[in-house]
Amino acid sequence: MTSPIEEKIDDWQKIVNKPVFTRDGKDVGVVESVQAERIIVTFGPITPDKYAIPKSSIVDFDEVGVVRLKEDGDFIEHHYKFA
């Protein structure tokens, strides 16, 4: 069974290099790669912060090319930041 966002994003490669924002407007970074279950988002140029965010956290990929998450910044920081 596919989630609504999986129906909306038919080609996941479209979101690579696109900015990611949390529900409360925090800039998480840009999508570096798309894995089977997660998107990998990085923030910062030299030693970037890295986040492995489940695809199910995405609520929208809007017409201006922004990926929006359903959780807020603190949640993302605590649960999905891995490096």
Place this chain on the structure above:
Amino acid sequence: MASKKSMSHDSRLADAAKSGVTPSTMSAAVRIKQDYQNFLKEAELLMPKVDQSLLLDIIYYQTRYPDWEGSVVLRVVYPADLDINQKKEWIYQKYQRMSRVEEEKTLKFKAIRMSMEELGKMLDEDPDIQYITGSATLTPTDSYSV
């Protein structure tokens, strides 16, 4: 619309002929690319928790250099709110390597003999693992530096 399509196909063939690429080599290229895409999809289904670039690097080294020693810096990501020290101990028991904790949920360590088979075994033995990433290197480096 159909004529436009056939025109563009014809012009592609003409371009191909000029550049010395025959239709048969073109279809071979298309088929190889298609097969590669299918291979990536299959790999994603079989090992969804593994970073695909890491997976491809390991496959490449393992197949291209049969005596590759499997030198890989691994980052194993666990869910938040899990006892990471217990996992650290598990990795030490299994690979005799001290790992470094990053962001309270990632264990980073340098493994050797980390083949595709070993990676699969690791995932089977520990269903708590959320995601594995890292980098494989062709030549061995300092065993303990990460």
